[in-house]
Amino acid sequence: MEKIKVGIAGLGRLGKEHAKNLSFKIANAELTAACSIVPSELEYAKKELGLEKVYLDFHEMLKDADIEAVVIVTTSDQHCWQIAAALDAGKHVFTDKPLGVTIEECKIAEKAVERHPELTFFLGFMRRFDPSYSHAKEKIKQGAIGKPYMLKATGIDPEALVEGAIKFASKSGGIFIDMAIHDIDFIRWFLESDPVEVYAAGATFKHPEFKAVGDDETGAAMYKCANGAIAFVHVGRTAPHGYHVETEIIGTEGTIRISPVPEKNLCMIYDQHGAVKECVSGFPERFADAYRIEMENFIHCIQQKDKPEITVYDGTKSTQIAFTTMEAYKKRKLLPITY
Structure with missing residues (x-):
């Protein structure tokens, strides 16, 4: 089977991970072009990835490059128009989350996908492809914990990266839009029901810079789902030990916990500090397998003409x-969620 020729838009921290996977780790894909508005990222594409076709303009890449698919890893506010442009140009599309930063943008993406049912559209909720999370989902399908009725999700970025979070805070859309989109997706995936009510609150005790732009360093939200299930989401930006992602799904007959300790590996260090487990430093390390597996799945869907499990409508609902x-966080009140 011939390789799928791919162009990538965006070569920041995550874009580089996708580009390396496409270039070196996915047998049925060939990265042939790259686009970025940052010249240094295009130099990276030439020197580290060996690409000859690099572009500053997204439309130019769509028109000129010999590609069948586009991987979009640009800033969130660029996703939807690029999705529409790529699909209208006859390209299969993978886009990183979130789908868009407004509902109106998400609807643009929905209409573009609907115009092109012959093309593959793949939304990158990569945690669904993480081996631990996909195993948990399979166990739940098998009835291992009975009927799931509660989810507790924690996602905290490391304190070591907080300066970047502070710089981005004024443009992030707020802590829940910035930090909670994967956990929100998990509510719908694991509990198999849409949230219909939410209450949220935030707190800042260490970095007042977040408060200065109307945000917080930590946030917590409680959701009630249409089927009666409950979910709790805790997100933050100041984990002192590293990148902390943990999820617990509670059912009528048991519980599944995923990553209660964000272990770097199976090594245990015994020293003057006691028995110590090193922790992962960030999302590229923790979810390296998930990023590779989801991209393999994207290429597989193109070649086999399969429909991805995650749809454009999942992206709109999460947004x-x-x-x-x-809104609940800002108004400090319980709010209904409408779709």
Whole structure:
């Protein structure tokens, strides 16, 4: 089977991970072009990835490059128009989360996907492809914990990266839009029901810079789902030990916990500090396998003409939930979630 020729848009921290996977780790894909508005990223594409076709303009890449698919890893506010442009140019599309930063943008993406049912559209909720999370989902399908009725999700970025978070805070859309989109997706995936009510609150005790732009360093939200299930989401930006992602799904007959300790590996260090487990430093390290597996799945869907499990409508719903969560946080009141 011939390789799928791919162009990538965006070569920041995550874009580089996708580009390396496409270039070196996915047998049925060939990265042939790259686009970025940052010249140094295009130099990276030439020197580290060996690409000859690099572009400053997204439309030019779509028109000129010999590609069948586009991987979009640009800033969130660029996703939807690029999705529409790529699909209208006859390209299969993978886009990183979130789908868009407004509901209106998400609807643009929905209409573009609907115009092109012959093309593959793949939304990058990569945690669904993490081996631990996908195993948990399979166990739940098998009835291992009975009927799931509660989810507790924690996602905290490391304190070591907080300066970057502070710089980005004024443009992030707020802590829940910035930090909670994967956990919101998990509510719908694991509990198999849409949230219909939310209450949210935030706190800042260490970095007042977040408060200065109307945000917080830590946020917590509680959701009630249409089927009666409950979810709790805790997000933050100041984990002192590293990148902390943890999820617990509670059912009528048992519980599944994923990553209660964000272990770097199976090594245990015994020293003057006691028995110590090193922790992962960030999302590229923690979810390296997930990023590779989801991209393999994208290429597989193109070649086999399969429909991805995650749809454009999942992206819109996650955005709607995140925006209502931010509204509940700002108004300090319980709010209904409408779709």
